[in-house]
Every structure is written in structure tokens, then in C-alpha cells.
Amino acid sequence: MSEAPLRPIGVFGGTFDPVHFGHLRVAWECAEAVNLERVHMIPAATPPHRRPPQADDLTRAAMLRAALTGQERLVMDDRELLRGGISYTVDTLETLRNELGDQPLCLILGTDAFLGLPQWHRWEEIIELAHLVIAHRPGWTLPGDGPLAPWLQAHHRHEATALHHAPAGFIHSVEVTQLDISASRIRALVAQGREPRYLIPESVWNIIQLRGLYRKATTP
Numbered sequence: 649m650s651e652a653p654l655r656p657i658g659v660f661g662g663t664f665d666p667v668h669f670g671h672l673r674v675a676w677e678c679a680e681a682v683n684l685e686r687v688h689m690i691p692a693a694t695p696p697h698r699r700p701p702q703a704d705d706l707t708r709a710a711m712l713r714a715a716l717t718g719q720e721r722l723v724m725d726d727r728e729l730l731r732g733g734i735s736y737t738v739d740t741l742e743t744l745r746n747e748l749g750d751q752p753l754c755l756i757l758g759t760d761a762f763l764g765l766p767q768w769h770r771w772e773e774i775i776e777l778a779h780l781v782i783a784h785r786p787g788w789t790l791p792g793d794g795p796l797a798p799w800l801q802a803h804h805r806h807e808a809t810a811l812h813h814a815p816a817g818f819i820h821s822v823e824v825t826q827l828d829i830s831a832s833r834i835r836a837l838v839a840q841g842r843e844p845r846y847l848i849p850e851s852v853w854n855i856i857q858l859r860g861l862y863r864k865a866t867t868p
């Protein structure tokens with residue numbers, strides 16, 4: 649009798665400056681839709697495509713850890729913070745692949761991130777290391793032309809179960825609840841002396857207050 653395949657492990661990266669319900673809900677809904685065993689939430693040290701985070705590494709990790717208490721499916725993974733320097737997703741996926749053997753790996757990306765993929769470091773290797781799970785708006789359709797279209801067509805799988813039967817190589821899309829929340833908006837609210845309650849977990853808001861984070865406005 650053949651063994652049941654291992655459920656895939658999800659990867660969701662970001663600056664998490666701070667983590668908010670938009671991030672958490674996307675990770676959770678993708679975990680449910682693809683039946684992921686768990687999702688590694690991975691804060692970037694220095695993100696390649698944007699300005700450095702405002703809160704330091706330890707503080708962003710502490711906020712993320714606080715946001716994840718009470719459940720075990722989304723887990724904090726600080727490998728990019730420990731590695732330091734510019735955080736390239738392909739390097740992170742390589743380390744996970746070495747640890748997981750043939751267990752399927754799913755990189756969760758928002759639509760915007762997916763469309764920008766050709767700008768990523770060694771982007772074509774990513775699909776050899778992991779599946780891609782695109783979290784998109786209800787009613788949104790995958791691009792039918794442009795540079796990504798043939799690549800997407802070649803790898804796309806309609807059924808999430810396909811991702812359980814190979815370690816990497818497929819693209820699947822999941823409709824997720826749209827929460828129009830961004831970390832930059834939260835930082836701006838705090839800098840204006842307003843309270844970002846109900847956009848972020850209360851435990852994260854407590855840390856922001858205790859440590860006096862984001863009080864100074866910065867240019868976006």
C-alpha cells in the first residue's frame with residue numbers, strides 16, 4: 649500500500665512592519681484552501697524591492713509571534729532575520745527544500761507580487777523549488793497575455809490536490825477575502841496619533857504602544 653502524500657508546507661513572506669489582519673487572513677485562507685500542514689510566516693531582513701523596515705528585526709518578530717498565539721497552523725520562521733542581509737526568496741526556499749526533502753512546498757503570493765515575479769532574483773528557479781499559490785481577489789482572472797502568460801499556462805493547475813502530489817512546479821490560485829489593510833497605512837495612523845484598532849491584533853497594538861513604535865511619520 650502506498651503512503652498518503654505529505655501535506656504541503658506554505659511560505660508567506662513580508663516585512664510585517666507591523667503584521668496585520670490582511671497578512672494573517674491571506675495565510676489562513678490559503679492554508680485552508682490548499683489543506684496546508686502549516687504556513688511559515690517569514691519576516692524579511694532587508695527586502696530587495698523596497699525601503700528597509702521601520703521597526704527593527706526583533707520587534708517585527710515579536711509582533712508576529714504575538715499575532716500568532718492561540719493557533720498552530722501559522723508559525724513564525726525567523727530564518728531570514730538570522731541570515732541577515734538582503735532576503736531573496738529563492739535562497740529561503742532552498743533552505744526549506746533541504747530540510748523538507750520531497751514534501752510539497754507552496755509559496756503564497758498576492759496577485760501584485762505574482763505579476764512582479766520576473767523582477768525577482770533567480771525567479772525562474774522558484775517554481776523548481778516550490779509551487780506558487782496566488783491569493784487573488786474574487787472575480788480576478790489570471791493574465792492571459794504578457795511575459796508571464798505562457799509560463800502560467802504551462803504550470804497552472806485548477807485542483808489544489810495536484811499540489812499534494814509533487815514537491816514543486818505547479819501554480820494554483822485561491823480566492824481570498826479582500827481586506828484593504830496595509831502596514832504603511834497603520835504606521836501613518838499611529839504617526840497621526842490615531843489608533844489602528846481592529847486592523848491589527850490587539851497583542852500587536854499593545855507592543856506598538858509599549859515600545860512607542862511608528863510615532864514619527866516617514867515618507868512612503
Ligand code: ATP
Nearest residue numbers: 661662663664670671674758761827829830831832
Ligand atoms: P507596506 O504597506 O509597508 O508596503 P504591506 O502591508 O504590503 O506593507 P508586507 O509585509 O510588505 O505588508 O506584505 C507582505 C505580503 O503580504 C505582500 O505579498 C503583500 O502583497 C501581502 N499583503 C499585504 N497586505 C495585504 C492585504 N491586505 N491583503 C492581501 N495581501 C496583503
